[in-house]
Amino acid sequence: MDVTLLLLALFSTVGLVFTYLAVTERDLVRAVVYSAVQSSVYAVLLYLLRAPDIVLVYIPVSVGLYPATLLFLIGKTERVDGE
Amino acid sequence: MRRVIVAVSIAAFTALLAYATTVAGALGYLGLETRALARMFLALAYNPNLRELTAMSPAAVAAIVWDFRGVDTLYETVVFYMAIISALAIYRGVHKVGGGGSVGLSLIVRVVTKLLIPMNIAIAVSIAVHGHLTPGGGFQAGATLAVVSVLLAVVYSVNSFSRVGVEVSKAVALQSTGLIAIAAVVFTPLIYGVLTGAQAYLMQNYVKVDSGFHFPAEVLGQLISGTLIWLNIAEFLAVSFGFFTVFMLLSLREEVVKQPLLGEGHGS
Structure with a gap:
């Protein structure tokens, strides 16, 4: 069995778990952190799929810019998601 | 109840996507061989012998993005x-x-x-x-x-x-x-x-x-x-x-x- 395929399966499963956590979490700040973890795992997946150009733009966007934008927006609204 | 619906829909979507991209072949051929189009770009990205066609850049992605x-x-x-x-x-x-x-x-x-x-x-x-x-x-x-x-x-x-x-x-x-x-x-x-x-x-x-x-x-x-x-x-x-x-x-x-x-x- 190819090691790359095993690692792809492992990291995409981790991404799936954090997607579930991000969708169900009521506290928006924690949801953003879960979502950032999921994006970081996706950066690893893109590296395993041999797309280094995408990895280089995905890491700053997923770890820095995207959570920061969402946190700025959450700062202007309510932290806990209501029904 | 809400969590169950979310979990089931994520699992179902993942299974469907996995089936479509592997067994059903929705994205076409996903092999390890280089396709003809990729071979053409790799041959032309940096090739001083083909001066009229090359982009003179060993990074094929940069050659495609800013030249081709x-x-x-x-x-x-x-x-x-x-x-x-x-x-x-x-x-x-x-x-x-x-x-x-x-x-x-x-x-x-x-x-x-x-x-x-x-x-x-x-x-x-x-x-x-x-x-x-x-x-x-x-x-x-x-x-x-x-x-x-x-x-x-x-x-x-x-x-x-x-x-x-x-x-x-x-x-x-x-x-x-x-x-x-x-x-x-x-x-x-x-x-x-x-x-x-x-x-x-x-x-x-x-x-x-x-x-x-x-x-x-x-x-x-x-x-x-x-x-x-x-x-x-x-x-x-x-x-x-x-x-x-x-x-x-x-x-x-x-x-x-x-x-x-x-x-x-x-x-x-």
Whole structure:
């Protein structure tokens, strides 16, 4: 069995778990952190799929810019998601 | 109940996607062999023997992005610039970023960040100027440098922008410099063609079958791949300071921007 395929399966499963956590979490700040973890795992997946150009733009966007934008927006609204 | 629905729908979507892309072959052939199109790009990206067809860049992705489909990338830059313009239009009247008494995070975090920021800048510049040789390029480098603006806003508070001398007007000026540089590189062949009467094409990088015009592919023995290095550096300026502008405006506190924003009411 190819090691790359095993690692792809492992990291995409981790991404799936954090997607579930991000969708169900009521506290928006924690949801953003879960979502950032999921994006970081996706950066690893893109590296395993041999797309280094995408990895280089995905890491700053997923770890820095995207959570920061969402946190700025959450700062202007309510932290806990209501029904 | 809600969690069960979410879990089941995620699992069902994943299973469907996995089935479609592997067994059903919805994305076509996914093998390890290189396809004919990829072989063509790999053969032409850096090939001094085929002077009329090559982009003179060993980084095949950079060759495709700024040479083979350069106009696409040009319009992507335009779309990005439009988004920055709309952000500036919403925040019109807000001239000064800063004010307020917050001091940022703890001393440990601030010292560590102070050490990280120079590394971040160095890596961003390296990604930009090596964009035609290794994976990376203008947009990647710009996104990397934009992280500095987030660190400044979060770790040192909004006031730090004016303390390190970055203002909205300066960021917009640097972004526009990048865009003007892109335009200069794009129009240089055309101006050359008009002045000398020779055949030259818009955004031309290297010699073509009916045109001898080309940007220098090497300077002092160093491969710079003609237009690619200049376009990468210009795009780096445009993207990074575009992000800087947006994050400076987004990080403003509501009470600071409310007055200028409400000042321009309709009909009042």
